[in-house]
Amino acid sequence: MKRIFLVLSAVLIFGSCSEYQKVLKDEEVAPKYKMAEELYKAGKYKKALRLFEQIVPQYRGKPQAERVMYYYADTYYNLEDYYLSGYQFERFAKSYPTSEKREEAFYKGAKSYYYLSPRFSLDQTDTEKAIGKLQEYINTYPESENLKEANALVAELRTKREKKAFEIAKQYHHREDYKVAIESFDNFLVDYPGSTFREKALYYRFESQYLLAVGSYEVLVEERLNLALDYYKDYIRYYNNGELSAQAKELLADINNRLEQYN
Template structure:
């Protein structure tokens, strides 16, 4: 019975404390902001966000309104509601472009899109937006304490975009659409040359051209075997000690044998009339 009474008393006290943190009609903007800050400090970010929204709506143009705008974004950020956080950080930057908080606001806005970036198989709109915002941040604050982290984020996001294109190329290759595969491998090589997927793409592209040649009509085989050799030459220039060098040597021999067969009027194996 005493335990039940104690729990009831604590519940009443808890409700009373929470009630004291609610913004009421007649509260001054200072009181409303302090109530919002109390909820923020307690880690009650959803309630804090609602409270800061109220303060922002009544305090626009004041110093307290500016503070509330920042902590509104922070509340969404800490609650992992990143799309809302990014929007509020952007609003802060628009309203207060010369604020001493501009650096951290711009970084966290970009970081929100980084957190929203999904796994590589899904739509990469947020990934591209993150890269755009991170690059803008780096150009605006090159000496920032966040510059190294920002650069690392960009590397990670570009690896993801490169892999998405690489996997698309693999799909075309698996389904015998060799020309499309070669084009997509080329996009990886041209757009993301610093990623691990560029080296892989050159190896896969060379094999795609060989398969394309082997499954082509005789009059188109030579040019496609030569495209394979171009991939080999590019690989050797870019990755002379690369991970896939031995495979490239094997593919080189295969392409060269194909060309030798054409020169000697020995037709390589064909299975279609592409």
């Protein structure tokens, strides 16, 4: 029985493969469309894609084009080819503005760009694009059932973008390039006033100014210590009991001791 089962399975697989190859080489469009849809619905996306690639140009301008184009874009999406799924879903949404599948296509297109967003340490061009696409979806479909998830994705991407900017400024601090670090933290605080990295940005700007002051020529020390004192006040105004407040207060004590010499 086991041998019979294996033989039958082999026959079915071989028959299925040979039928697929036959349809793939067939010049008729209808059999390709029928098999492509069957394979798509069965989750056999790689095989379906080869057929869709052949028939998509043939269906442009025809009544079936909307259905074919959606399947085509969604096949790329399921294969995790997000560059092409993003492009094809955008194309679908523009080509069929009244389609009942438009919102779904719009959202999957935006999510395609979300999946393309790299880790924070790399260039964030795709992250910026994903934020824009998701925000456009949110604005277009404010009552969508996907709204909560879309907002969460945007928040995640914004945090990634903020982390990139914060880490760049922090690297200047660690390299002891304090002037550039202070300027970078200033820009960060202006660009991302509500960031989760705000406390650390305020603290490291203060610490950078303190370290710049104590390492300066004598003639510059007092002025730079006073500016560090101003940065301390900015930090402590919002984070008197913050994560880094104890360290900030230790530096403050040293600043006050040094300034007493000038008084």
